[in-house]
Amino acid sequence: MVCDSFTSNWQSRVFKQYSVGSITMMMYANLFSSAFTALGLIVTWEIGGVLTYLSENPGILYHIVIMAICSAVGQLFIFHTIKTYGPLVFATIQTLRQLISIFNSIVQFGHPLVPMEGVGIGLVFFAISFQIFLKWRKKGHVAKKPSTPPLPAAADDCNRNSPPTPPESFADQRRFDENNFEDNTPTYKEVQRLLRKNTGELNV
Numbered sequence: 001m002v003c004d005s006f007t008s009n010w011q012s013r014v015f016k017q018y019s020v021g022s023i024t025m026m027m028y029a030n031l032f033s034s035a036f037t038a039l040g041l042i043v044t045w046e047i048g049g050v051l052t053y054l055s056e057n058p059g060i061l062y063h064i065v066i067m068a069i070c071s072a073v074g075q076l077f078i079f080h081t082i083k084t085y086g087p088l089v090f091a092t093i094q095t096l097r098q099l100i101s102i103f104n105s106i107v108q109f110g111h112p113l114v115p116m117e118g119v120g121i122g123l124v125f126f127a128i129s130f131q132i133f134l135k136w137r138k139k140g141h142v143a144k145k146p147s148t149p150p151l152p153a154a155a156d157d158c159n160r161n162s163p164p165t166p167p168e169s170f171a172d173q174r175r176f177d178e179n180n181f182e183d184n185t186p187t188y189k190e191v192q193r194l195l196r197k198n199t200g201e202l203n204v
Helices: 004-019 022-043 048-057 060-085 087-107 115-140 155-161 170-181 186-203
Strands: none
Touching: 004 022, 004 060, 004 087, 022 048, 022 060, 048 060, 060 087, 087 115
16 A cells, blocks of 8 residues: 555656656556566566466467556556646545445445445545545635736836937037927027037137
8 A cells, every 4th residue: 555655656756857758657667567577477486387377278368468458548547647637636536446346346246245344435435525525615715816917018118108318418419409309390490509609609
């Protein structure tokens, strides 16, 4: 149970930290599992018994292939669930799956159920239902986030709308007038005449 809980949480951490795809995680996990199992069969010399059983019962190969395909398809959903929704949702799904398997075993195959097993099934069903209820309640009472304030105006817009800088000299005054007055206005002509007069007095 401890290893099962650690595995899903560790896989979720690998997904977030290294941005690994679910197919890649599935491939490396199965490669390690196959190598570890093969090493155990070789060290304990059980590989001989396995090969003997396969040679004496060739029809078992069909069932092995079917179980391998079902296992591979199931792992696709498992790794996708862990990557997308996290280990907690995956643990809830796994628990619910075990609960459905128990009910199917009782109803379809007629396996007996002792009272303590019934109490355990009831506790698991109550825990899952209560967890779903808490998530639904939390989702319904989450306060709406405040709207994002508008971004400040760009610096070039501020500079474009700001008033022009006052001139510091007569030459700047001339350029300032040329940019901010019309040529056909008497005010502009009068300013030009005063500027020429003041410039002449300063040169003298």
